[in-house]
Amino acid sequence: MSLQIGWQKAPIYPALIKGPSVGVVDGNLLVSGGMSYPWREVEYGFGAPILEDAGDGQCEALPIGEWYPLPPIPIGPGWTSGAAVAGGLAVVGGRRRAVGNRATADVWFLDVQARARDWERLPDRPSPAMVATTFAHDDQLYTAFGTDWHPHEHATGDPHIYRLDVGRRGSWEIAASFPGEPRWMCGMGIVQGKLYVIGGHDIPVGGVVDPKPHNAFRRFEDSAARGSKISHVTFGESWECDLATGHWRELPHPPRAFVADAFTVEDRWIVLTGGQTWVVAPEGNDVLITGHVPDLDLVCLSHEVWAYDTQEQTWSALDPLPYGIASHRVAVWKDRVFLVGNETRDSIRSNTFGTVFAGRIRAN
Numbered sequence: 090m091s092l093q094i095g096w097q098k099a100p101i102y103p104a105l106i107k108g109p110s111v112g113v114v115d116g117n118l119l120v121s122g123g124m125s126y127p128w129r130e131v132e133y134g135f136g137a138p139i140l141e142d143a144g145d146g147q148c149e150a151l152p153i154g155e156w157y158p159l160p161p162i163p164i165g166p167g168w169t170s171g172a173a174v175a176g177g178l179a180v181v182g183g184r185r186r187a188v189g190n191r192a193t194a195d196v197w198f199l200d201v202q203a204r205a206r207d208w209e210r211l212p213d214r215p216s217p218a219m220v221a222t223t224f225a226h227d228d229q230l231y232t233a234f235g236t237d238w239h240p241h242e243h244a245t246g247d248p249h250i251y252r253l254d255v256g257r258r259g260s261w262e263i264a265a266s267f268p269g270e271p272r273w274m275c276g277m278g279i280v281q282g283k284l285y286v287i288g289g290h291d292i293p294v295g296g297v298v299d300p301k302p303h304n305a306f307r308r309f310e311d312s313a314a315r316g317s318k319i320s321h322v323t324f325g326e327s328w329e330c331d332l333a334t335g336h337w338r339e340l341p342h343p344p345r346a347f348v349a350d351a352f353t354v355e356d357r358w359i360v361l362t363g364g365q366t367w368v369v370a371p372e373g374n375d376v377l378i379t380g381h382v383p384d385l386d387l388v389c390l391s392h393e394v395w396a397y398d399t400q401e402q403t404w405s406a407l408d409p410l411p412y413g414i415a416s417h418r419v420a421v422w423k424d425r426v427f428l429v430g431n432e433t434r435d436s437i438r439s440n441t442f443g444t445v446f447a448g449r450i451r452a453n
Contacts, residue, residue: 092358094448099152102443107432110180112173113422114201119178120429122169126439130167134159152447174225175255176202181232184219192217192237215261216247226279228256236273244271244291265330268337276351276361280399284330285359288347290323297322305346305367305375325369344404352419355452359397363414366391382412388434389413424450
């Protein structure tokens with residue numbers, strides 16, 4: 090059995106955005122929160138109807154219709170996360186300038202199926218975090234990791250992966266506790282009752298003290314120490330947890346050091362798209378994947394798409410994205426997948442762009 094995903098550009102988001110919350114409810118692509126241009130946290134969001142097939146098994150020329158406004162979140166979260174769950178869109182954590190550019194623990198929920206006009210406040214995430222990794226499985230919302238941003242951009246150090254039954258409006262519980270090093274912006278998903286954690290990165294306090302050859306690193310010159318210091322680590326790692334037993338094991342290293350959200354397909358594959366992705370050579374050299382988009386006049390990050398087959402325990406490269414994308418969020422609906430938002434190398438536009446890609450999933 091093989092996996093294919095064909096990609097096309099969709100109408101761009103109405104704002105330049107990165108790090109929002111994204112999900113699909115009742116055939117509508119929903120986006121809210123994030124960081125925008127001019128550089129600020131945003132409370133607004135937009136939805137767009139997903140267009141059905143033209144009858145020949147192919148996407149419409151435009152995979153989504155016109156964007157329409159969503160109710161604003163009471164307090165806009167920047168660099169947030171979230172997912173569609175229990176008939177609505179959840180927005181989890183984020184950065185808040187009003188509290189000293191620190192991370193928040195707020196969790197907001199827009200009950201779309203109940204036709205709610207306002208966001209509902211759900212129980213706070215047990216620990217505050219921006220750029221947490223958040224995804225949904227059935228009516229359960231899972232969230233983990235993240236950074237507090239200030240006073241230093243390092244992982245929170247909270248090893249717990251939390252779960253909330255949104256359908257029943259329950260309380261947060263610990264689903265598992267991660268045994269690896271602290272990180273943020275990694276990929277997570279559940280396949281066949283097992284939870285996977287892939288990649289991520291961190292800027293540890295005091296620098297990286299135990300570099301491993303399968304990871305990627307950035308260095309800076311430390312004049313006081315009269316030498317270079319490893320400040321930033323990107324993890325070329327994959328972990329698997331049996332949720333029934335709580336047992337973790339580290340899997341063979343993936344083909345890249347990934348910094349991207351993940352999504353699952355057919356209860357079999359874990360897929361990662363784009364991101365701040367590094368090629369790591371066996372001898373330990375690493376190269377950040379970048380590209381140029383001439384018609385948009387921006388420098389982008391990775392356009393690669395990789396899938397991990399949990400049955401065969403193998404990685405494969407899928408068709409690439411139209412151009413590089415990072416700090417985006419992912420939503421899956423039926424045999425369609427949508428990527429929204431982009432972090433670029435373009436300071437004039439606050440390093441943001443309103444990229445939207447639509448993918449058609451085929452497993453045969």
